[in-house]
Amino acid sequence: MEFNLLPGGTLTGEARVPGDKSISHRSIMLGALADGTTNISGFLEGEDALATVAAFRAMGVSIEGPDDGRVIVHGVGVDGLKAPQQPMDMGNSGTSIRLLSGLLAGQAFSTSLTGDASLQGRPMGRVIDPLKLMGAAIEGTNDGKPPLHITGAQALRGIHYDLPMASAQVKSCVLLAGLYAQGRTSVTEPAPTRDHTERMLRGFGYKVDRDNGVIGLRGGDRLTACDIEVPADISSAAFFLVAASIAPGSDVLLTHVGINPTRIGVLNILSLMGADITLRNEREVGGEPVADIRVKYAPLRGIEIPEDQVPLAIDEFPALFIAAACAEGTTVLRGAEELRVKESDRIASMAEGLTTLGVRNEVLDDGIVIQGGTMGGGVIRTFHDHRIAMAFSIAALRAEQEIRVLDCDHVATSFPGFDALARGLGLQISALAD
Ligand SMILES: O=C(O)C1=C[C@@H](OP(=O)(O)O)[C@@H](O)[C@H](O)C1
Numbered sequence: 001m002e003f004n005l006l007p008g009g010t011l012t013g014e015a016r017v018p019g020d021k022s023i024s025h026r027s028i029m030l031g032a033l034a035d036g037t038t039n040i041s042g043f044l045e046g047e048d049a050l051a052t053v054a055a056f057r058a059m060g061v062s063i064e065g066p067d068d069g070r071v072i073v074h075g076v077g078v079d080g081l082k083a084p085q086q087p088m089d090m091g092n093s094g095t096s097i098r099l100l101s102g103l104l105a106g107q108a109f110s111t112s113l114t115g116d117a118s119l120q121g122r123p124m125g126r127v128i129d130p131l132k133l134m135g136a137a138i139e140g141t142n143d144g145k146p147p148l149h150i151t152g153a154q155a156l157r158g159i160h161y162d163l164p165m166a167s168a169q170v171k172s173c174v175l176l177a178g179l180y181a182q183g184r185t186s187v188t189e190p191a192p193t194r195d196h197t198e199r200m201l202r203g204f205g206y207k208v209d210r211d212n213g214v215i216g217l218r219g220g221d222r223l224t225a226c227d228i229e230v231p232a233d234i235s236s237a238a239f240f241l242v243a244a245s246i247a248p249g250s251d252v253l254l255t256h257v258g259i260n261p262t263r264i265g266v267l268n269i270l271s272l273m274g275a276d277i278t279l280r281n282e283r284e285v286g287g288e289p290v291a292d293i294r295v296k297y298a299p300l301r302g303i304e305i306p307e308d309q310v311p312l313a314i315d316e317f318p319a320l321f322i323a324a325a326c327a328e329g330t331t332v333l334r335g336a337e338e339l340r341v342k343e344s345d346r347i348a349s350m351a352e353g354l355t356t357l358g359v360r361n362e363v364l365d366d367g368i369v370i371q372g373g374t375m376g377g378g379v380i381r382t383f384h385d386h387r388i389a390m391a392f393s394i395a396a397l398r399a400e401q402e403i404r405v406l407d408c409d410h411v412a413t414s415f416p417g418f419d420a421l422a423r424g425l426g427l428q429i430s431a432l433a434d
């Protein structure tokens with residue numbers, strides 16, 4: 001499928017984007033390991049979260065739905081998973097393979113985890129290393145890449161691990177293995193990353209402490225089922241936060257969006273650029289803060305993005321690069337080398353597309369410099385990366401000619417129905433079979 005976009009337009013109206021991907025994954029994982037039944041609402045029916053559902057079904061967990069965002073997980077307890085009959089395919093999902101590798105390292109049975117071409121190119125040494133220190137038997141293929149092979153029935157021991165990079169996936173992997181380890185498992189992060197695992201473990205009655213930046217738990221306790229309401233994904237909302245900010249006359253209300261402080265880098269960065277964003281109706285659902293976000297058009301200016309915001313906005317940079325392309329002046333991003341190991345090398349993928357549209361940019365090892373100005377049109381390659389596809393779709397609002405975005409099937413990994421929702425708000429987008 002490809003997207004065809006006519007230039008120009010204004011975004012208006014109200015929308016609720018699909019459920020948070022990070023929270024959806026974790027709701028299945030912890031629901032499966034809990035004692036009792038977990039009722040989930042607002043679940044993301046995207047391919048990544050569905051890969052996690054399929055994995056737990058393959059390990060004997062009965063899961064009803066998803067049906068209009070509702071999922072019922074019949075927990076089997078921490079010791080109740082069964083050996084899957086075959087290797088488990090995590091599709092495009094880094095979160096699934098990295099969190100599951102921790103959880104599976106502590107099982108009595110052996111497993112293999114694989115994924116699509118993009119996932120098979122992503123580094124897994126970052127989870128293999130700490131898991132081996134805990135006593136796990138886990139091997140990658142081709143230089144620490146998937147498929148991963150995990151030999152079960154290993155006695156895991158708790159460790160303290162200083163994360164070498166700011167990664168919620170690695171943190172979560174180690175903590176989930178820690179559920180099965182003897183004694184205490186703890187981590188320190190070089191910078192705070194999304195804390196959904198810690199929050200949700202507590203929601204399931206599991207004690208997780210945090211002291212002076214050290215996050216820890218003791219193995220051997222049990223989880224108790226609870227109900228989870230998944231907020232709308234701020235990473236999906238980000239495309240409309242930028243879209244409304246760059247398209248003159250726009251005024252959009254995005255409802256029920258998760259505004260966990262470890263996820264709001266996009267709000268902070270856009271505000272520094274001069275965006276007109278206001279939060280309303282702030283409340284807490286199931287241990288996660290949410291709000292309705294109103295965003296209106298405002299002229300943006302280029303900034304040096306504060307490095308402490310990078311982990312808090314890590315998935316939002318493709319959208320933010322489009323904001324930078326429409327801003328007056330220069331935007332500089334540094335300290336974002338992690339962007340190079342996502343579904344694609346997001347610095348290189350975005351730089352290529354920006355250049356196609358005539359936006360001046362300079363690629364750095366750990367970031368990019370983008371010169372704001374006018375945008376032409378053209379044909380954009382997405383490198384099978386959902387966020388690249390959506391970023392260049394919203395760019396059309398300020399482009400002077402048509403934009404064709406190739407290879408958009410992967411949008412369904414995180415944002416099924418993106419084109420219809422965007423069209424409803426005013427983006428002139430059509431999806432064509434390729
Ligand atoms: O833990 C999670 O749910 C995620 C963590 C981030 O990855 P890293 O841990 O690799 O930064 C993020 O990019 C990904 O989309 C989801």
Ligand SMILES: C=C(OP(=O)(O)O)C(=O)O
Nearest residue numbers: 092093094095315342343
């Ligand atoms: C990086 C992402 O996801 P994952 O690592 O789970 O594939 C993303 O959704 O932008």
